Amino acid sequence: MRTGAPYSIVHVMIKAKEKSKAAKIVAGRSKGAGGASVAPAIILVEPQLGENIGFAARAMANFGLSELRLVAPRDGWPSEKARNAASGDPVLDDVKTYLGAEAAIGDLNFVLATTGRPRGMVKPVLSPESAARELAARASRGERTGVLFGPERAGLENDVIALADAVVTAPVNPAFASLSLPQSVLLLSYEWLKTCGPDMSLGRATETDGPAVEGMDISATRPATRAELLGLFEHLETELDASGFLRPPEKRPTMVRNIRNMFHRMGATEQDIRTWRGIVASLVRAHLRPR
Numbered sequence: 001m002r003t004g005a006p007y008s009i010v011h012v013m014i015k016a017k018e019k020s021k022a023a024k025i026v027a028g029r030s031k032g033a034g035g036a037s038v039a040p041a042i043i044l045v046e047p048q049l050g051e052n053i054g055f056a057a058r059a060m061a062n063f064g065l066s067e068l069r070l071v072a073p074r075d076g077w078p079s080e081k082a083r084n085a086a087s088g089d090p091v092l093d094d095v096k097t098y099l100g101a102e103a104a105i106g107d108l109n110f111v112l113a114t115t116g117r118p119r120g121m122v123k124p125v126l127s128p129e130s131a132a133r134e135l136a137a138r139a140s141r142g143e144r145t146g147v148l149f150g151p152e153r154a155g156l157e158n159d160v161i162a163l164a165d166a167v168v169t170a171p172v173n174p175a176f177a178s179l180s181l182p183q184s185v186l187l188l189s190y191e192w193l194k195t196c197g198p199d200m201s202l203g204r205a206t207e208t209d210g211p212a213v214e215g216m217d218i219s220a221t222r223p224a225t226r227a228e229l230l231g232l233f234e235h236l237e238t239e240l241d242a243s244g245f246l247r248p249p250e251k252r253p254t255m256v257r258n259i260r261n262m263f264h265r266m267g268a269t270e271q272d273i274r275t276w277r278g279i280v281a282s283l284v285r286a287h288l289r290p291r
Contacts, residue, residue: 054085059186113164
């Protein structure tokens with residue numbers, strides 16, 4: 001997984017209308033000219049469990065994919081178990097079924113196959129992140145793309161992988177490298193959304209609580225000014241002198257610098273300063289109160 005920018009304070013008010021704006025971004029980037037889908041089709045080859053189909057569809061919906069194709073599902077289609085696992089996910093409303101993988105990819109220009117181990121084939125190998133970038137680049141040129149996922153027990157057969165232009169392999173723990181079918185779909189779908197919707201907000205937005213943003217949301221307050229920090233330092237250091245904490249005198253300058261640096265590192269807000277001054281005042285009152 002890529003690492004983002006350094007953790008920073010974000011001073012912005014998130015409003016509920018951004019939820020609909022973000023949804024439009026995904027919808028717009030998932031459609032090409034004439035409304036045709038440019039997002040990759042997710043193709044499950046001979047899936048064995050209805051529950052896994054449902055969980056895979058749910059993962060697709062989480063990250064903006066909507067076209068699910070099934071090749072010879074073992075227990076047939078439609079599947080009540082799949083619908084229960086998907087929790088009402090609309091992806092299952094438009095599922096297409098095929099008898100073979102060749103038919104399922106017949107209208108596609110570029111196909112990837114997922115596999116967790118080398119197959120002795122001379123094909124480009126992509127990480128999920130690189131695969132998402134390649135899919136997005138081809139989509140921008142109007143190509144139709146898809147990703148093949150194999151059955152739960154053993155993955156894709158070599159003959160099916162041979163139909164693909166490249167293979168996708170995830171970086172995993174070598175001692176336990178097997179991903180479940182829904183996990184694999186979720187991983188690829190997540191990388192697709194990161195590539196095609198980099199401005200998407202984090203988490204779920206509600207009418208009373210906007211979506212999360214990376215960093216620290218201090219929209220209910222603001223960063224403290226230097227004057228406010230200096231006022232806190234004067235208040236705190238006065239009381240620490242009175243209590244005898246800043247002793248011996250020759251160590252006082254170093255102790256004061258260390259205390260001040262602690263507050264500078266925390267990136268204090270105006271609310272933080274008021275809270276700290278209240279704490280200091282409360283401790284002083286408690287110390288002076290008769291026991």
